[in-house]
Amino acid sequence: DAGVIQSPRHEVTEMGQEVTLRCKPISGHDYLFWYRQTMMRGLELLIYFNNNVPIDDSGMPEDRFSAKMPNASFSTLKIQPSEPRDSAVYFCASSPEGKSSTDTQYFGPGTRLTVL
Amino acid sequence: GQQLNQSPQSMFIQEGEDVSMNCTSSSIFNTWLWYKQDPGEGPVLLIALYKAGELTSNGRLTAQFGITRKDSFLNISASIPSDVGIYFCAGQRQGAQKLVFGQGTRLTINP
Numbered sequence: 723d724a725g726v727i728q729s730p731r732h733e734v735t736e737m738g739q740e741v742t743l744r745c746k747p748i749s750g751h752d753y754l755f756w757y758r759q760t761m762m763r764g765l766e767l768l769i770y771f772n773n774n775v776p777i778d779d780s781g782m783p784e785d786r787f788s789a790k791m792p793n794a795s796f797s798t799l800k801i802q803p804s805e806p807r808d809s810a811v812y813f814c815a816s817s818p819e820g821k822s823s824t825d826t827q828y829f830g831p832g833t834r835l836t837v838l
Numbered sequence: 839g840q841q842l843n844q845s846p847q848s849m850f851i852q853e854g855e856d857v858s859m860n861c862t863s864s865s866i867f868n869t870w871l872w873y874k875q876d877p878g879e880g881p882v883l884l885i886a887l888y889k890a891g892e893l894t895s896n897g898r899l900t901a902q903f904g905i906t907r908k909d910s911f912l913n914i915s916a917s918i919p920s921d922v923g924i925y926f927c928a929g930q931r932q933g934a935q936k937l938v939f940g941q942g943t944r945l946t947i948n949p
Contacts, residue, residue: 726880753935765881765926765939778936813880817935826871826930827937829880 724748726830728814734836740802743833746795747816755827756789756799757813765813771797804837811835844927844940851917852948859925859943860911867929870903870910871937875924884925885912914945922947 727746735741747754755770769779774791782789786805791797801808811834815827842861851857861870869888873881885896887903887910894901900913910929914921927940 755935764941767936770935772935815880826869826883826886828883829873831878832880834878 726814726816726828728812728830728833730833731831732834732836734838735804736838737805738803739837740800741804741808741835741837743799743812743814743835745797745799745814745830747797747814748828749795750818751816751828752819753817753827754791754797755815755817756797757815757829759811759813759832760809768799801835804835806837809835809837842927842929842938842940844943846943847941848944848946850946850948853917853919855917857914857917857921857945858911859927860909861927861929861940862909863929863938864908866907866931867938868907868932869930870901871928871930872899872901872910872912873926873928875926875942877923881926917945917947919947919949921945 729744753772756768758766758768768781769789770777771791787801789799811832813829813832815829817827842863844861871886872884874884875881884899885894885901890903890907891905892903898915902911924942924944926942928937930937
């Protein structure tokens with residue numbers, strides 16, 4: 723089975739530009755998570771969705787960040803306008819409904835974002 | 839955000855040595871997870887623990903869920919070069935989907 727797919731794998735942009743990160747979760751998974759990883763702060767949960775509905779966006783840094791999940795197989799994380807401090811690796815993860823003890827999160831390969 | 843206290847932050851060992859790392863928390867978790875992250879990749883689940891006191895093995899890896907439900911450890915026996923990477927613990931509360939992550943332990947193996 724294909725795992726979580728993220729694109730692009732690397733993104734270099736200039737400050738002020740709009741950035742869109744994309745994620746395709748594992749088919750059949752009901753939950754989708756967006757994380758940010760930096761050396762200083764480690765892995766931080768930004769937002770997660772259940773059945774395409776945002777459940778908790780308390781980790782979204784500020785209004786420049788927005789996330790959508792228009793259908794069960796696709797989600798985007800958008801930063802507009804981007805700033806150098808947004809440079810990080812952004813991970814998408816998905817998990818099935820928690821009905822068994824083996825349900826947990828599976829991570830994508832990440833998008834390394836550099837904002838110049 | 840809230841993080842688990844994971845230690846050590848880094849380890850430099852010789853190939854063949856055993857490795858031990860742990861995570862502690864001030865609050866209870868119902869599930870403990872251990873992930874490994876290779877350079878340029880996302881974290882990959884190694885072991886999941888669901889019951890206090892549970893001891894689970896996965897090849898050369900052994901992890902335990904502390905009796906108090908506030909800690910967990912991961913041991914790697916007879917380390918090999920491919921064990922190099924960053925190991926993360928994560929805790930999950932009952933009924934919650936959110937994971938709380940430790941800061942990671944960076945494992946380096948000297949040839």
